[in-house]
Amino acid sequence: MKEILKEIEERFGPIWERVQRPKLAQVGIEPAKAVPLLTWLKEHRGYVTLVHLSAVDWIEQGEFQLTWLLGNPETEERLMICSRIDRENPAAETVSGLWPQAVTYEQEINEMFGVSFPGSPRQGVPFILEGWKDIPPMRRDFDTVAFVEKHIPGREGRKHIDTRTYIGEKFGEKGYLHD
Amino acid sequence: MSLKHVLQPFNAWVQAFSKPYTIPMKDTMRPGADRYRGWHINDVEKCVGCGTCADICQNAAIDMVPVKDPVKGDSGLRPKIDYGRCCWCALCVDVCTTGSLGMSNEYTWVEKDPEKCRYTPGVDAKPWDGSEKGWRQEEGFSLIVKDRVPMPMLDPKERIKTWAEVVVGYSVEEARKEAARCVSCGLCVAACPAHMHIPDYIGAIRDGDFEKALDFIYDNNPMPEMCGKVCTRRCEGVCSVGIQGEPLAIRWLKRFATEQFEDFAKVLHPEVKRVGEGKKVAVVGGGPSGVTVAYYLAVRGFEVTIYEALPQLGGATFFGIPKYRFPMPSLEKQVDLLKKAGVKIVTDHRVEKDEFRRLLEENDALFFGTGLMKPYKLGVPGEDLEGVIYALDLLRDHHVGKKVEVGESVVVVGGGNVAIDASRVSRRLGAEVTIAYRRRREDMPADDEEIEDAEAEGIELVTQSIPLRVEKLENGKLDFIWGPAEMVPPDRPGGRPKPKLIEGVENHLQVDRVIVAIGQKGEFEWMPEEVAEKVVTSRGWVEVDETGMTQWPGIFAGGDLVNSTADAISAIADGLKAVEGIQQFTLEGLSVSKS
Amino acid sequence: MTETRERSKEVQIWFGPQHPGITGNMSVQTWLDGDTLTRGITHVGYLHRAFEKLMERRLYIQSFPIVCRICVPEPDTNEWLLASALEELSGLDREVPEKARWIRTLVLEMSRLGAMLMVLGGHAGSMGLGPAPQWMIALRDLVLDRFEELTGGRVYHMYIVYGGVRRDLPEGFAERMEQTLKTIESKLPLIDDVIFGSAVFRKRAMGVGVVPREWAFEMGISGPVIRAMGIPKDVRKDEPYEKYAELDFDVVTEEGSDIFARAMVRRREIQQSIDLIRQILARMPKEGPYCAELPNMLEWTIPVGQTYVRAESSRGEMGYYVVTDGSKKLRRVHVRGPSYVHGVSLLERLIPGTNIADLAPLMVSLQVCPPEIER
Known part of the structure; x- marks a missing residue:
């Protein structure tokens, strides 16, 4: 996998890379070069399969990571192409012209993360959710507990006591340096 | 399309004459497999209510509910399971620190009232109680780490030739690894006489935040480096991880945290109100109880003076405990913090009767913790x-x-x-x-x-x-x-x-x-008769109330003279009690009476 | 529910979500001209349980009872994938004992066997051939009996855990497994008679639902669907995991790429699984630990990293994309099921021109599993 990584670096400029397993490598690249790289890999290097497209929310850095996983059926090697986009008004180039099944992935990421892929056919069409009004639910700042408490009332009469806190209270655990 | 393929499916008819492999209705009560994960059982006598089952339950199906009063080593809580949420993964069984929780191999339970499908195993009687079969913990699989990170020690042959410290101490890596074994149940907090924030400082060590750990430690123990080396560690005796494995090395972890800092004053930043400005307190005896009283009153703004007969503070931890267990630099470090907190220290000075009377006059409160100095x-x-x-x-x-x-x-x-x-x-x-x-x-x-x-x-x-x-x-x-x-x-x-x-x-x-x-006993020859008469019992002990005050208003006491356990951490606990007592007493405007 | 569209004389029919012919809880919105489908859109979301989100909010060990629930017929692949990904990222993979590897391979193969028995029954059932599915479900139950005594659970096994497996093989397991395999084998000729020997099945399965070969790689088709095209793709061979590299087996392929070929791949893979289970049991180490020494699972943290692991489920390449951030919880897990492609893009492309009666058999032959699509 070293050769292909080297070639990518030569052709597409600075990247970060890592060989995770003998048949799996990771490449990080700036968003503008991601789709040209994917196209080149598909057209010229035998990475014809789009195994999946996924997003990761790095809320602390204010970024979304998009991960295209390509497969080469000849060598059974997998390349993970990662690219970070701004979390504000996130958008990325579509690959639905290269792979028909990308439409579904882009539709789902659009729904679950709020990342838009202009030109992809099913953007804005609900895929899994119906009548969803909240923020896109796979974002890290979507509070699942608050959502559940609001929509699904818990069972009545349940009360859990945390052992650690309970013992502190019962045995008069106190601090003397802080009020 | 051949005739063969029209006729061939009729071979199915042979099945009509074969023995069915479905089970007739009357036999449906077949028992579950030997390790089937069915309804829970719990040996409530063995259970200590550590709550790890509730912590690991990803469905939040388990509530810890009180079934009896908490005692040292048993929180008195027991798991109550909501079968509306349970997914029968049995992680609760596998993580159980005592091995008391199990699952019977019972498949079925019919109940009209859904509320009944929430019960406390072992407390609410069920037909499958005492079931021999079902999912139990097994040798070879554990979700907690039972073995302690070994403490490096000097070789016995070498160490008898020197006064060097026998215990070498954990490295950062070892300490964090040992700290990561903690399940944060807090049973140790109950057992510690001073109720130190044990799970919290262990958690901070695990996370690599040693300053935070020290802050938790000093919050109610002013001699932690001493305790980290020589404490009797009642905490480890009740550690839930220790029930089936080795208890957390709580003492060594405390030691580790204190050893990370040369000067505690640079790390600790007390935030308590300085309510005691203008109040004077005398402390007779510089052992752990006296040091505790002095330090926490001093950070509250009290003017505190310690009188110690020996050349160094520390009491029995100075003169009694050998230096290969508790070296002088460790002690000096802790005394140094005391000085920086503003405590006046008078050593090589034995308080006698007249001076005691004078101290009573001059101070708003007096504490003594003179220990047991007279051998049997x-x-x-x-x-x-x-x-x-x-x-x-x-x-x-x-x-x-x-x-x-x-x-x-x-x-x-x-x-x-x-x-x-x-x-x-x-x-x-x-x-x-x-x-x-x-x-x-x-x-x-x-x-x-x-x-x-x-x-x-x-x-x-x-x-x-x-x-x-x-x-x-x-x-x-x-x-x-x-x-x-x-x-x-x-x-x-x-x-x-x-x-x-x-x-x-x-x-x-x-x-x-x-x-x-x-063994040893108290010695009161230095005490004015009129005081000794009131505060010392006929059996040579000193009795105090829940604020640490003796029969003489304004005189407080603690340490080996007062408690029956006679160890340093109990003395520190007495000191903590007296800190509150003295604060209350002096701030209510009462002065030491001579009654 | 029907709706006449005047413009094109097309009739719109919702196939599912409440329909016995649909695979699981999903629906296909179809448009018909006569009894020929002209268009179809897959709709999922009836079974969305937010597994991926739930796992981001739980400790690693707490994610372990969740993943198996992604797939009812074949939970173990999910368990293995999560375990394997986290072992790789944490370095625990170096400590997984030999015996655990063998037991894991056994469990994975047993789950493939169980799932294929079920889906082969489904092939027949979707064409109204009654007895076969009943027998197949009963045979699968015999596999579940073995699962019950091995893992403590019948359907959700929660058995393959980080570092190994949760319990050792019970006493006498190999003998009872052999008995089960014999029973299954003894019924297979009969199944051949009523399914592959049946004129109804042959007529409706042959030449129907043909997936063009050129779609294979571009769309990421895998499993029995790609092997029915004559392409020998199988993760167990392509990137062998656990003990598959040490086992003796050939990739099953069929020609034709139609429903019949896919059913035949499954039929032959049932036999293959039976053979593999025998090989595994014969080579199973007698002694040794079945799980590595685990760290305290309540406080386990895994360094920053990301990986993609894959396994051959009965449906095809199942993959987990896992991202860790150094904390006690997953940053992200993406479950890549073969149905995501098979059930949406591929199905929608195959629908035009298909007879409406063939839609259910087509979906079964693609082995569409909605929880894999919506997770």
């Missing part, structure tokens, strides 16, 4: 012979820098920590050492690890031996004569088995010194 006597003929000495005297003389000699061989009488300390010090002074103890090894009050360390250093242990008398021999040595004992049942139920002398047998042991270490 053996009570056998020959005790007054030259060469029969007391362990406390030996240790004190040694630690204040006097030259002590123990000769070539000694026998130490007793089985407590003082006996072990005296033995190991004698060993380092070059003597062959025998410990003579009345009861069995398992009855020895000394710390197990201490006994093991002593044995590793070549100290011989003779148990069930009762001293009969000591005689002077012509060669100048002493003849220690003892008789063997058998153990007889205790007088009262729940008591310890007692040693009873087997008459007619005498054993002889030639030694240079007989060191007596069978």
Whole structure:
């Protein structure tokens, strides 16, 4: 996998890379070069399969990571192409012209993360959710507990006591340096 | 389309004559497999209510509910399971620290009332209670780490040649690894007399935030480096991880955290209100209880002076505990913080009657924690012979820098920590050492690890031996004569088995010194009679109320004089109690009365 | 529910979500001209349980009982994938004992066997051939009996855990497994008679639902669907995991790429699984630990990293994309099921021109599993 990584670096400029397993490598690249790289890999290097497209929310850095996983059926090697986009008004180039099944992935990421892929056919069409009004639910700042408490009332009469806190209270655990 | 393919499916008819592999309805109550994960069972006697089952339950199906009063080593809580949420993954069983929780192999349970499908196993009786089969913990699979990270120690052969610290201490990696074993149940907090924030500082060590750990530690213990080295660690005795494995090395972790800092004052930033400005408190006796009172009152703005008879603060932890366990720099570091907090320290100064009266006049409150300084006597003929000495005297003389000699061989009488300390010090002074103890090894009050360390250093242990008398021999040595004992049942139920002398047998042991270490008591000669009359009981103890105050308003006390456990951490707990008591007392505007 | 569209004389029919012919809880919105489908859109979301989100909010060990629930017929692949990904990222993979590897391979193969028995029954059932599915479900239950005694659970096994497996093989397991395999084998000729020997099945399965070969790689088709095209793709061979590299087996392929070929691949893979289970049991180490020494699972943290692991489920390449951020919880897990492609893009492309009666058999032959699509 070293050769292909080297070639990518030569052709597409600075990247970060890592060989995770003998048949799996990771490449990080700036968003503008991601789709040209994917196209080149598909057209010229035998990475014809789009195994999946996924997003990761790095809320602390204010970024979304998009991960295209390509497969080469000849060598059974997998390349993970990662690219970070701004979390504000996130958008990325579509690959639905290269792979028909990308439409579904882009539709789902659009729904679950709020990342838009202009030109992809099913953007804005609900895929899994119906009548969803909240923020896109796979974002890290979507509070699942608050959502559940609001929509699904818990069972009545349940009360859990945390052992650690309970013992502190019962045995008069106190601090003397802080009020 | 061939005729064959039209006819072939009719072969299915042969099935009509074969034995069905479905089970007839009447047999549906077939039992589950031997390790089927069915309804829960819990041995509530074994369960200590640590709550790890509730912590690991990803469905939040488990509530810890009180079924009895909490005691040390048992929170009194038991898991109550909501079968509307349970997914039968049995992680609760696998993580259980005691192995009390299990699952029966019962498949079915029909109930009209859904509320009944929420029960406390072992408390609410169910038909499958006592089920032998079902999912249980098994050897070879554990979700918690049972083995402790071993503490590096000096080799026994090397260490008897030096006064260097025997315990080397954890590295950062070792400490974080050990800390990561904690399940944060908090049972230790109940057992610690000072109720230190144990899971919190262990958690901070695990996360690598040692400043935060020290902050948690100092929050209610002003001598943590001492406790980190020599504490009796009641906490470890109840550690839930220790029930099926080795308890967390709570003491060593505390030690680790304190060892990370040269100057505690740079790390600690007390945030309490300085309510005590203008109030004066005198502390007589600079042991752990006195130090505790002094430090926490000083950070509250009180003007505190400690009076200590010996050249250094620390009390028994200074003069009693050998330096290979608790070196001087460790002690000095903690005393240094006290000074930086503004405490005035007067050492080499024994408070006598008149001065005590004057201190009462001049201060808003007075605390004394003068400890047990008077050894018990053996009570056998020959005790007054030259060469029969007391362990406390030996240790004190040694630690204040006097030259002590123990000769070539000694026998130490007793089985407590003082006996072990005296033995190991004698060993380092070059003597062959025998410990003579009345009861069995398992009855020895000394710390197990201490006994093991002593044995590793070549100290011989003779148990069930009762001293009969000591005689002077012509060669100048002493003849220690003892008789063997058998153990007889205790007088009262729940008591310890007692040693009873087997008459007619005498054993002889030639030694240079007989060191007596069978306990010590309080000494009140320095105290004005009118005070002693009110505060000291007929049995030589001091009684205090829940604020640490004696019968004399304004006089507070703590430490070995007051509590029955006589260890440093209990003294610190007494001190904490008195801090609150003194604060209340002085801020209510009352002054020390002479009544 | 029907709706006449005047413009094109097309009739719109919702196939599912409440329909016995649909695979699981999903629906296909179809448009018909006569009884020929002209267009179809897959709709999922009826079974969305937010597994991926739930796992981001739980400790690693707490994610372990969740993943198996992604797939009812074949939970173990999910368990293995999560375990394997986290072992790789934490370095625990170096400590997984030999015996655990063998037991894991056994469990994975047993789950493939169980799932294929079920889906082969489904092939017949979707064409109205009654007895076969009943027998197949009963045979699968015999596999579940073995699962019950091995893992403590019948359907959700929660057995393959980080570092190994949760319990050792019970006493006498190999013998009872052999008995089960014999029973299954003894019924297979009969199944051949009623399914592959049946004129109804042959007529409706042959030449129907043909997936063009050129779609294979571009769309990421895998499992029996790609092997029915004559392409020998199988993760167990392509990137062998656990003990598959040490086992003796050939990739099953069929020609034709139609429903019949896919059913035949499954039929032959049932036999293959039976053979593999025998091989595994014969080579199973007698002694040794079945799980590595685990760290305290309540406080386990895994360094920053990301990986993609894959396994051959009965449906095809199942993959987990896992991202860790150094904390006690997953940053992200993406479950890549073969149905994501098979059930949406591929199905929608195959629908035009298909007879409406063939839609259910087509979906079964693609082995569409909605929880894999919506997770």
